[in-house]
Amino acid sequence: MAWKLLFCRSAVVALALFAWAGASYAQADEARARQIIGGSCFLCHGPDGEAASEGFPRLAAQNAEYIAKQLENFKSGKRKSSAMSSMVANLSSDDMAALGRFYASRPAHQEAAQDPQLALAGQTLYQSGNQQSGVPACASCHGKDAAGNAALPRLAGQHAGYLQAQLKQFNQRERTNDNAVMHAVVEKMTAAEMAAVSQYLSGK
Template identity: 55%
Template sequence: MKNRLATLLAGTALALLALPTHAADLKRAEEIVGGRCFLCHGMEGEAASALYPRLAGQHADYIAKQLADFKSGRRKSDTMSGMAADLSADEMKELGAFFQKKPATRSETTDADLAGVGRYIFTKGNTFSGVAACVSCHGPKGHGTPQLPRLAGQQALYLENQLKQFNTRERNNDNAVMHSIASRLTELEVKAVASYISTLE
């Protein structure tokens, strides 16, 4: 009985010791966000402009990977390469955890007809041009996975720009499937699917 109690107390003590470390990690992430990230992405990951991605609610592992790719040059961006240059792997993970905890936001529908076309592409794809449905990888609500980004609520203009970069191969650090999909989307479909995704919760 004494041994079991001692083991339980020791385990509880270890768990309590781990809590301040996690809090300190998020505190460090908050310092980094307040020092640089907030300029474009906001303190809550809400994005200061439609040009920049919303990071609130994004998967921590996905954010950490993108930061690592910016740092290594696998993903091209003069601005982000500079921002990530001195980040450690731990800090990238901490930033991911920081933004994942923030509540995600979304946009309101401004053109129901356009969003309707986007909903069709998102849920069914386009069998006539060989475009796969977005839900097949990103899920029915656009919430993605730790490896695939959460799309729900993302800025429409940012999504349009990323699809164009996948099409031109300016962005090639991620799943090559996106190159094939983006190359088959018409300009209308790009705008429509981006518009629809931006409204998802």
Template identity: 40%
Template sequence: MKLLVPALMAAMLAAPALPAFAAAENPAQTPAKVAKPDLVKGEASYTAVCAACHGADGNSSVPVQPKLAQQHPEYLVKQLQEFKSGKRNNAIMKGFAAMLSDEDMRNIAYWVTAKPAKAGFAKDKDLVALGERIYRGGIAERQIAACAGCHSPNGAGIPVQYPRLSGQHADYTAAQLVAFRDGVRANSLPMGQVAAKLNDREIKAVADYIAGLR
């Protein structure tokens, strides 16, 4: 025992001391700070690249071109990144997105999302009731989920997760639902699953109802 104690003490003294808070002080473990979007640059980039199709303030006047005003910025950035990578297939948008860095995308998205969206209107009185039923309650017997569950009852969506739909052009919404249904647009598995169960009349009805949501 007398021999063991000095040997143990010598081993302890020889071992290197562990610095307190070493993990916290390691720069590699410190999350990188994301720079705030530059809205001045965002406006300049938007005007140069996006305004011709999507309107000077993000309110497109062309029914086949989506309104971008007041859309969630995270959603816009995601779509631009996926146009650029090809995950969302659109030759025209791929060309524009290819010119943008991630910083450009953030600047544009945060600038246009600050612009108020102009209200839209439902046009087909014969279909709007069907559209409302699908949007608010889905179609239970065919296991079609209600749109409102993800996009909220008034179409405002859920930031980060689900886009704003309220007031969007019916022609654009219908085209996207058809693209999801037919597998042309494949960058959202849940939307592909829902759209796959809708027929043309139901797609037209729900798109028209969404256009008039406030």
């Protein structure tokens, strides 16, 4: 009986130590991310990834793995950006992962679409696509809630101007680091459709 009691106490101690170690790691991880953000990222993306300007993406609530991948791509040159290449030049893979986890933990920003009527047209395109032109439903990859996954970005709540700019880059083959499916999809979209779906997602 005594050995069972000793075993139980040892298990409790081990679990407590494991929980403490996990909490300590999480705190150190967040501190590391905040230090990097405070040095440069906040200038464009805000301290919590809220990005006030439409010229920069909101990173709050974005998928951690997706953020880390984009940072790696900026560093390798696979994704082109003169501004970002210098920002990530000294970041390690661990730094990028820490930044991804930090931004993923921040609350998403929600605000109404600036053009509700255009957003309504964008909603139809996002959910059902355009059968006449062959544009598939965006929801088939990015999900009905536009939350994405580890490989695909969260689109819900993103700036309309930023989303529209990225769609144009895919269309013109200026952005080639992500899923080639995007090229096949966007080449079938009109400028009006890009604006509409971007407006819808900004208010989602």
